[in-house]
Amino acid sequence: MSIDFHFAWQTLIDGWPLFGYGIAMTLTFAIVGTVAGLIIGLLLGAIRSLEIDPLDSSSIKALKKFGRGLTSFYVWIFRGTPMMVQAVFLYYLLKPIFHWDGLTAGLIIISINTAAYMAEIVRSGIQAIDRGQYEGAKALGMTNGQTLFNIILPQAIKNSFPSIGNQLIVNIKDSCMLNAIAVTELYFQATSIAGSTMKYTEIYMLVAIMYLALTTIATFVLNTIEKKLNKTNKATTMDACA
Amino acid sequence: MEHVIEVKHLKKSFGALDVLKDVDFIIDKGQVITIIGSSGSGKSTLLRCMNLLEIPDGGEILYHGEDIRQHTNINSYRAKVGMVFQSFNLFENKTVLENCMLAQMKVLKRSKDEAKDKALKYLKQVGMERFMNASVTTLSGGQKQRVAIARTLCMNPDVILFDEPTSALDPEMVGDVLDVMKNLAKEGLTMAVVTHEMQFAKEVSDIVLFMDAGRVCEMGTPDQIFNHPSHERTKQFLSRYNNDQA
Numbered sequence: 001m002s003i004d005f006h007f008a009w010q011t012l013i014d015g016w017p018l019f020g021y022g023i024a025m026t027l028t029f030a031i032v033g034t035v036a037g038l039i040i041g042l043l044l045g046a047i048r049s050l051e052i053d054p055l056d057s058s059s060i061k062a063l064k065k066f067g068r069g070l071t072s073f074y075v076w077i078f079r080g081t082p083m084m085v086q087a088v089f090l091y092y093l094l095k096p097i098f099h100w101d102g103l104t105a106g107l108i109i110i111s112i113n114t115a116a117y118m119a120e121i122v123r124s125g126i127q128a129i130d131r132g133q134y135e136g137a138k139a140l141g142m143t144n145g146q147t148l149f150n151i152i153l154p155q156a157i158k159n160s161f162p163s164i165g166n167q168l169i170v171n172i173k174d175s176c177m178l179n180a181i182a183v184t185e186l187y188f189q190a191t192s193i194a195g196s197t198m199k200y201t202e203i204y205m206l207v208a209i210m211y212l213a214l215t216t217i218a219t220f221v222l223n224t225i226e227k228k229l230n231k232t233n234k235a236t237t238m239d240a241c242a
Numbered sequence: 243m244e245h246v247i248e249v250k251h252l253k254k255s256f257g258a259l260d261v262l263k264d265v266d267f268i269i270d271k272g273q274v275i276t277i278i279g280s281s282g283s284g285k286s287t288l289l290r291c292m293n294l295l296e297i298p299d300g301g302e303i304l305y306h307g308e309d310i311r312q313h314t315n316i317n318s319y320r321a322k323v324g325m326v327f328q329s330f331n332l333f334e335n336k337t338v339l340e341n342c343m344l345a346q347m348k349v350l351k352r353s354k355d356e357a358k359d360k361a362l363k364y365l366k367q368v369g370m371e372r373f374m375n376a377s378v379t380t381l382s383g384g385q386k387q388r389v390a391i392a393r394t395l396c397m398n399p400d401v402i403l404f405d406e407p408t409s410a411l412d413p414e415m416v417g418d419v420l421d422v423m424k425n426l427a428k429e430g431l432t433m434a435v436v437t438h439e440m441q442f443a444k445e446v447s448d449i450v451l452f453m454d455a456g457r458v459c460e461m462g463t464p465d466q467i468f469n470h471p472s473h474e475r476t477k478q479f480l481s482r483y484n485n486d487q488a
Contacts, residue, residue, distance in 0.1 A: 054297045055316060136331030136390075139293055140345035140397060141321030150344060155335045 008202040015193050022189035023210060029175035029185060030218075033110035034168040040111065041118020042157070044071045046148055048119060049126045053144070071119060078116035084177035086113060091181040106178040106185075114167060121163045125156030158229060165222035169215050186210060243270040246306065246401050246432050247292060247323075253300035254287055261287045263456035265301070267449075269401060269434055274427045276443040277436045279453035280479060285436040288453070289403045292434070293325050321349050324399035328406040330386040332378040332393070338365065339374040342393045350397065357396070364392040368422050384415025388422055401432040408439060440483050444468055452476050 176187035
């Protein structure tokens with residue numbers, strides 16, 4: 001076992017434009033995937049948490065049941081298969097229709113994959129909220145939608161912030177699977193450089209350090225935001241009501 | 243007297259358990275009705291049915307003569323019939339003021355300024371205006387319940403249903419909340435109160451309703467119920483209470 005540190009250093013300097021581009025792409029996938037995944041996941045999680053009210057008309061009841069079934073199916077499929085397989089399958093399946101490139105396909109696939117996890121995070125966040133608040137809102141004449149958007153979801157998001165942030169860390173790493181559809185993210189760049197130099201140990205050591213640096217920075221940023229969130233909770237202002 | 247709510251032959255069961263068997267009573271405008279009885283007698287279920295938080299299995303509830311099940315918009319009915327819960331049920335992501343403003347703006351479509359004016363007025367009435375910018379999670383139980391009462395008052399309801407409003411409070415806090423409720427009663431607010439506070443029931447009620455095993459066992463003025471109960475079961479229940487006091 002030997003690592004040529006001098007070579008690694010040299011490669012880092014010479015190959016920086018390639019690595020830098022890879023890092024930028026990896027971050028793009030991770031951030032877009034997490035944000036878009038959260039938005040889709042909020043919708044899915046909210047639908048999955050719909051409760052059948054005895055006062056609902058029969059068509060509303062049927063619609064709610066259908067929505068819950070559909071979202072469960074979505075989570076089952078996208079959480080139950082590897083993202084790499086989803087990426088290759090969907091990329092080739094839909095290429096004749098969308099004529100998409102790897103970048104677009106990659107962004108969409110990481111978003112819908114993340115959404116499945118986010119849906120579960122949001123659902124458990126909703127379940128953790130004290131049932132009494134639903135009744136309090138109901139007794140004031142608020143609709144389910146008003147209660148969901150003003151009372152339940154803001155608390156569910158806040159309570160599940162650590163899990164949501166965790167998903168960003170996962171996405172920084174898991175975006176490497178998108179190299180299967182030739183997306184030039186960090187792992188793809190590493191593979192190219194390693195292939196041309198045949199120095200696998202050194203290159204992948206560099207890449208491991210880069211991933212670790214990205215996830216460390218992301219963790220730090222998430223912790224800072226979390227602390228801020230907890231603080232604003234204690235001094236909520238009037239404006240939040242608007 | 244104008245009937246605000248008429249309950250007729252109300253029935254409710256949970257599975258095999260018949261919680262309400264055949265309940266009849268009337269709340270007139272400006273009346274304070276207290277509902278007493280041992281745990282499991284159906285008091286809370288009765289109150290929850292009146293706001294359709296539980297769906298009755300039989301009988302009718304009339305609101306100003308109209309069957310509430312036929313009411314076209316259940317949410318506008320609920321806005322008119324306020325409810326105060328044992329567990330407060332405040333919105334934990336909102337401040338005291340926001341708790342009082344939200345439903346006014348969303349349900350009654352009041353402007354933000356109007357909602358704020360009303361909220362401040364009623365928070366002042368319950369002695370909580372000093373805490374208007376506090377997060378509700380930082381309040382004590384008695385403070386929370388007073389905010390919950392203000393929140394309900396903000397909707398200008400016709401009647402407020404109180405479901406054991408002091409049962410979850412420390413003994414020291416009970417007095418503050420009961421004082422607020424006594425003042426509301428004095429002002430002529432129509433109220434139905436499920437309570438274990440017999441002294442309160444004696445003082446403020448126009449009518450006391452004693453429930454037992456899903457039925458109204460006895461009903462009358464506080465003097466009739468507390469001093470001259472006619473029913474054996476009522477005597478038994480009250481003697482237990484009087485012994486506690488002695």
